[in-house]
Amino acid sequence: MSILSDIAASLQRGEDDEVASLVRQALDDGQDAVAILHGGLIAGMGVVGEQFREREIFLPDVLLAARAMYAGLALLKPLLAKDGVPTAGTVVIGSVRGDLHDIGKNLVGIMLAGAGFDVVDLGSDVAPERFVDAACDHGASVIGLSALLTTTMPVMKDVVELVRARGLQDRIKIIVGGAAVSDAWARQIGADAYGYDAASAVERVRALARTPA
Amino acid sequence: MRPSLTLLGTDLVRRILAEARDLLDTIGLDIHNPAVQDMLLAEGARVDPSTARVRLGAALLDRALASAPRTFRLHDALGRETHHFGSGTVSFTPGSAAINVLDGETGAIRAPLTADYVRYAKVVGGLRHIASQSTAFIPADVPSAVSDSYRLFLSLLYGEKPIVTGAFTIEAFEVMRDLLVIVRGSEAALRERPLAVFSCCPTAPLKWSDVTSQNVVDCARSGIPVEFISMPLAGFMSPVTIVGSLVQQTAETLSGLVISQVASPGAPILWGGSPAIFDIRYETTPMGAVETMMIDCAFTEIGHSLGLPTQAYMGLSDAKALDAQAGLESGLGVVLAALSGVDNVSGPGMLDFESCYSLEKLVVDHEICGMAQRLIRGIEPRDDFPARPLFEELIREKHLLIAKHTRRHLRDEIAFPGPVIDRANQARWADEGRLTLGARARREVERLVAAWEPPRLGDDVKAQLDRRMASAARRAGMDALPKRDA
Numbered sequence: 001m002s003i004l005s006d007i008a009a010s011l012q013r014g015e016d017d018e019v020a021s022l023v024r025q026a027l028d029d030g031q032d033a034v035a036i037l038h039g040g041l042i043a044g045m046g047v048v049g050e051q052f053r054e055r056e057i058f059l060p061d062v063l064l065a066a067r068a069m070y071a072g073l074a075l076l077k078p079l080l081a082k083d084g085v086p087t088a089g090t091v092v093i094g095s096v097r098g099d100l101h102d103i104g105k106n107l108v109g110i111m112l113a114g115a116g117f118d119v120v121d122l123g124s125d126v127a128p129e130r131f132v133d134a135a136c137d138h139g140a141s142v143i144g145l146s147a148l149l150t151t152t153m154p155v156m157k158d159v160v161e162l163v164r165a166r167g168l169q170d171r172i173k174i175i176v177g178g179a180a181v182s183d184a185w186a187r188q189i190g191a192d193a194y195g196y197d198a199a200s201a202v203e204r205v206r207a208l209a210r211t212p213a
Numbered sequence: 214m215r216p217s218l219t220l221l222g223t224d225l226v227r228r229i230l231a232e233a234r235d236l237l238d239t240i241g242l243d244i245h246n247p248a249v250q251d252m253l254l255a256e257g258a259r260v261d262p263s264t265a266r267v268r269l270g271a272a273l274l275d276r277a278l279a280s281a282p283r284t285f286r287l288h289d290a291l292g293r294e295t296h297h298f299g300s301g302t303v304s305f306t307p308g309s310a311a312i313n314v315l316d317g318e319t320g321a322i323r324a325p326l327t328a329d330y331v332r333y334a335k336v337v338g339g340l341r342h343i344a345s346q347s348t349a350f351i352p353a354d355v356p357s358a359v360s361d362s363y364r365l366f367l368s369l370l371y372g373e374k375p376i377v378t379g380a381f382t383i384e385a386f387e388v389m390r391d392l393l394v395i396v397r398g399s400e401a402a403l404r405e406r407p408l409a410v411f412s413c414c415p416t417a418p419l420k421w422s423d424v425t426s427q428n429v430v431d432c433a434r435s436g437i438p439v440e441f442i443s444m445p446l447a448g449f450m451s452p453v454t455i456v457g458s459l460v461q462q463t464a465e466t467l468s469g470l471v472i473s474q475v476a477s478p479g480a481p482i483l484w485g486g487s488p489a490i491f492d493i494r495y496e497t498t499p500m501g502a503v504e505t506m507m508i509d510c511a512f513t514e515i516g517h518s519l520g521l522p523t524q525a526y527m528g529l530s531d532a533k534a535l536d537a538q539a540g541l542e543s544g545l546g547v548v549l550a551a552l553s554g555v556d557n558v559s560g561p562g563m564l565d566f567e568s569c570y571s572l573e574k575l576v577v578d579h580e581i582c583g584m585a586q587r588l589i590r591g592i593e594p595r596d597d598f599p600a601r602p603l604f605e606e607l608i609r610e611k612h613l614l615i616a617k618h619t620r621r622h623l624r625d626e627i628a629f630p631g632p633v634i635d636r637a638n639q640a641r642w643a644d645e646g647r648l649t650l651g652a653r654a655r656r657e658v659e660r661l662v663a664a665w666e667p668p669r670l671g672d673d674v675k676a677q678l679d680r681r682m683a684s685a686a687r688r689a690g691m692d693a694l695p696k697r698d699a
């Protein structure tokens with residue numbers, strides 16, 4: 001087995017120290033940083049993502065793998081050209097105003113980061129303006145909104161309307177989630193997507209980020 | 214002898230309490246309400262300069278523990294005593310604050326409406342093993358800003374039983390307190406005869422939000438009892454071990470107790486929570502997991518060791534329909550809660566991780582509650598010794614159906630459930646329409662709705678309630694409250 005497939009395999013097992021030392025070894029052997037990135041880290045993370053989508057592995061396995069990936073990436077970053085560090089896009093995420101439930105939103109954020117997105121997490125009890133301002137400031141193409149209370153669901157609609165009012169609806173897509181909301185609710189308020197758990201969130205955000213502006 | 218369940222034992226209880234106190238004294242709390250924080254500091258809490266966390270030392274804790282009442286009572290809308298918490302009784306209340314209802318007719322899970330809530334209030338009024346109402350779900354046909362107070366309003370209009378509820382915002386508390394005061398006539402009367410218990414949640418780990426800590430203070434100052442709903446999620450927001458989660462839940466609940474007692478020494482509280490494990494496979498918080506129930510029972514043991522009355526979310530299920538899973542998880546929960554002596558058990562009627570309410574499940578669970586009440590009355594000899602005379606009578610008469618002994622003890626010894634639990638023989642069951650559990654439950658719901666009688670509150674009181682609610686709704690942008698039938 002090549003060292004690159006060793007890196008991928010070790011990443012899938014979530015062995016962060018081992019991934020780091022294999023990456024170091026590969027660099028010492030004269031391997032190209034971009035090749036290590038794609039053939040080792042991204043390849044390994046791809047398998048993990050696939051297994052998670054297929055429900056063969058669970059959240060903690062993905063978190064461990066993501067941590068291992070970052071252990072390797074930290075060594076490669078200085079060697080990669082600035083635009084060589086891949087990002088799947090930027091997502092602004094938060095629990096809407098009045099809602100303090102953030103556990104599910106945090107999970108979604110962690111998984112999005114694991115899937116290669118730059119995640120700007122605004123926390124909980126976030127006003128509509130802050131979502132839209134942050135999306136503009138960070139050049140995000142997706143806003144993720146979480147609500148678990150019947151009383152806070154309507155705030156999601158305010159965010160959708162604010163994005164429209166500022167004429168940003170073609171640049172910024174909105175995905176909603178949380179125990180209180182549903183696919184039907186997402187359609188009703190004009191959001192672009194709904195995700196019911198971390199895996200579905202990643203899948204749908206990926207699709208939204210791919211939608212051409 | 215009354216049967217009881219012990220999961221920890223005094224030694225382990227003591228160690229858990231000691232560790233929890235250490236956490237409060239060393240790591241401290243993250244408090245997102247400056248007024249609450251200042252209030253604690255004035256009473257001897259300390260701020261850790263490096264972390265800004267608020268530490269609670271032994272003296273403050275002991276003072277709060279000493280002033281928290283060991284017993285308190287609840288009274289119904291007419292002022293009659295219904296609960297004497299801390300006296301050893303186990304009471305049941307429906308699960309609270311669901312987002313959806315399971316439509317008994319169609320089987321669909323959908324948003325609740327005023328009409329659903331009115332039916333619910335009518336059903337719960339007729340269930341004798343359910344001692345209080347709870348604001349079981351949130352009607353979606355009023356503006357969201359008032360939907361938490363609106364369910365309390367409906368419960369007061371359609372039922373007499375006291376209410377387990379909670380506010381979602383600081384502003385909603387005011388409306389809710391006003392509604393309670395209207396029923397009692399004055400703030401002093403409400404303080405004297407509490408009509409509602411409010412749920413207030415710390416946030417795991419060791420944090421109090423602005424809203425929920427303010428709710429604790431507001432309740433304490435109004436003499437409204439509070440139940441602390443700590444929610445450690447084992448393996449996620451708290452240690453994966455049951456003991457580790459218990460340490461966290463104990464620390465969080467003690468901190469709530471301190472906030473309430475500092476706000477108003479002697480304020481009534483229930484030691485409680487809604488802990489759960491975390492199911493990493495589905496990213497959910499199962500209330501029907503046996504480990505969840507073990508945390509609940511053990512936590513009750515800790516509360517009782519402090520002499521405090523307790524509360525737990527048990528008797529719920531994570532099923533999405535009124536199926537066998539719903540029955541088995543709720544049955545297990547209700548029985549374990551009763552054996553643990555939980556003073557107020559919240560759960561009947563609830564499905565889907567506390568997010569879906571079913572009236573049909575409520576009437577099924579009601580019968581489970583009746584069985585559990587029977588179980589904890591336990592076994593005791595009743596004219597059973599010496600045994601010989603009764604056996605002589607049995608042999609002589611060939612049966613005991615009309616024996617004096619039977620007539621005297623039948624009702625005490627055997628609690629006949631029904632009409633939802635089926636005990637007909639197969640032929641009679643077939644003859645009577647082969648009704649499934651769901652069909653029997655639906656029929657019972659209809660019977661209770663039809664048998665409902667309006668609460669005996671004065672018309673002037675009802676009119677005042679209506680005015681207060683309508684004014685809150687107007688402020689939230691709704692001109693008239695949804696139409697209700699009688």
Ligand code: B12
Nearest residue numbers: 100101102103104144146149150177178195197310379496
């Ligand atoms: C844990 C919990 C709490 C904790 C929250 C801790 C925290 N840091 O978040 C605490 C104890 C603090 C709490 C407080 C309260 N809670 Co609470 N809480 C829950 C509970 C039991 C579980 C929520 C949870 O964390 N689940 C686990 C996570 C992983 O799942 P999740 O949040 O659903 O997220 C997943 C998906 O929904 C999705 N998702 C989530 N967000 C997003 C975002 C995007 C963009 C996408 C794509 C996907 C997505 O992916 C996630 C991962 O799988 C729910 C019950 C329930 N069934 O949801 C009640 C529940 C939501 N709470 C409720 C209530 C009433 C409250 C309080 C108002 C109680 C009170 N009176 O004080 C307060 C809230 C105060 C406020 N203003 O916010 C009610 C809501 C009722 C209603 N009809 O609105 C519920 C339904 C329970 C109940 N029946 O009483 N709560």
